[in-house]
Amino acid sequence: MWRRAASLSSLIFSSSQPLRDQGAYSLKAWKFFCADSSKGAGYFSKEKNLFITFVLGGPGSGKGTQCAKIVENFGYTHLSAGELLRREIASNSEDGAMLLDTIKEGKIVPSEVTVKLIQKEMESCGNCKFLIDGFPRNEENRIAFEQIIGAEPNNVLFFDCPEEEMIKRVLSRNEGRVDDNIDTIRKRLKVFAASHHPVIEHYSKKGKLYKIDAIGTEDEIFERVRPVFAACEGAQ
Numbered sequence: 001m002w003r004r005a006a007s008l009s010s011l012i013f014s015s016s017q018p019l020r021d022q023g024a025y026s027l028k029a030w031k032f033f034c035a036d037s038s039k040g041a042g043y044f045s046k047e048k049n050l051f052i053t054f055v056l057g058g059p060g061s062g063k064g065t066q067c068a069k070i071v072e073n074f075g076y077t078h079l080s081a082g083e084l085l086r087r088e089i090a091s092n093s094e095d096g097a098m099l100l101d102t103i104k105e106g107k108i109v110p111s112e113v114t115v116k117l118i119q120k121e122m123e124s125c126g127n128c129k130f131l132i133d134g135f136p137r138n139e140e141n142r143i144a145f146e147q148i149i150g151a152e153p154n155n156v157l158f159f160d161c162p163e164e165e166m167i168k169r170v171l172s173r174n175e176g177r178v179d180d181n182i183d184t185i186r187k188r189l190k191v192f193a194a195s196h197h198p199v200i201e202h203y204s205k206k207g208k209l210y211k212i213d214a215i216g217t218e219d220e221i222f223e224r225v226r227p228v229f230a231a232c233e234g235a236q
């Protein structure tokens with residue numbers, strides 16, 4: 001599928017330059033780029049050949065770490081919603097102060113803001129295979145994504161990790177994040193506990209959920225993740 005998409009790009013854009021280097025292109029062109037009516041519904045999104053995996057789990061459960069391994073092994077584009085928000089703050093956008101305040105309090109940013117940032121990245125990166133990390137955090141996020149993007153995830157990974165282990169990992173992360181302190185971690189854990197169940201339940205009922213035991217070494221955990229993506233490659 002990926003090879004086929006790459007050759008389609010040269011039909012749309014008469015240049016040998018990689019698609020991502022050609023700057024922004026229209027939503028219509030991106031949808032065409034990802035379109036492949038030969039694939040049945042259920043495996044790929046119905047109208048587009050997008051392949052979306054939501055990567056969920058509490059703060060410090062290892063989402064970003066495992067996403068890096070999936071990218072390396074399976075060629076996905078990794079979009080961390082939290083990272084997009086942090087970049088937005090760093091760019092001095094007009095929402096910056098509100099976003100910083102929300103993150104410091106461990107609260108959830110309004111859905112429309114986050115979905116628009118994700119949409120912009122999806123449209124401009126030239127890939128059709130996405131890992132969306134740390135989103136959706138609640139039902140409102142989930143519904144907003146499906147409405148604005150017009151697609152559902154194909155798979156959902158959920159990293160299941162005990163709270164004490166998540167706290168330990170976040171406190172030793174040392175990346176200078178404003179929310180990696182014990183007060184904010186407690187708030188983030190509370191928000192996570194109060195909001196993630198309906199999202200997980202929704203995708204579990206749809207048969208899209210892969211619950212991964214997040215205890216073990218990074219490599220051990222990746223060996224639990226690998227079969228989910230290997231099966232998708234096989235189906236392509």
Ligand SMILES: Nc1ncnc2c1ncn2[C@@H]1O[C@H](COP(=O)(O)OP(=O)(O)OP(=O)(O)O)[C@@H](O)[C@H]1O
Nearest residue numbers: 058059060061062063064065169172173216217218
């Ligand atoms: N299996 C593991 N065992 C021990 N430490 C780990 C493991 N996986 C990740 N870590 C470490 O734990 C910290 C948190 O991991 P990571 O950033 O991947 O979590 P996350 O789920 O993306 O967290 P957040 O939601 O806060 O962004 C990092 O310092 C990472 O190196």
Ligand SMILES: O=c1ccn([C@@H]2O[C@H](COP(=O)(O)O)[C@@H](O)[C@H]2O)c(=O)[nH]1
Nearest residue numbers: 081082102103106107108109114134135
């Ligand atoms: O969809 C999202 C993702 C993140 N946030 C806010 O950002 C921080 C950090 O997120 P990480 O996934 O841990 O990088 C999170 O606590 C939220 O405040 C959000 O609101 N919506």
Ligand SMILES: [Mg+2]
Nearest residue numbers: 063064080082
């Ligand atoms: Mg992360």
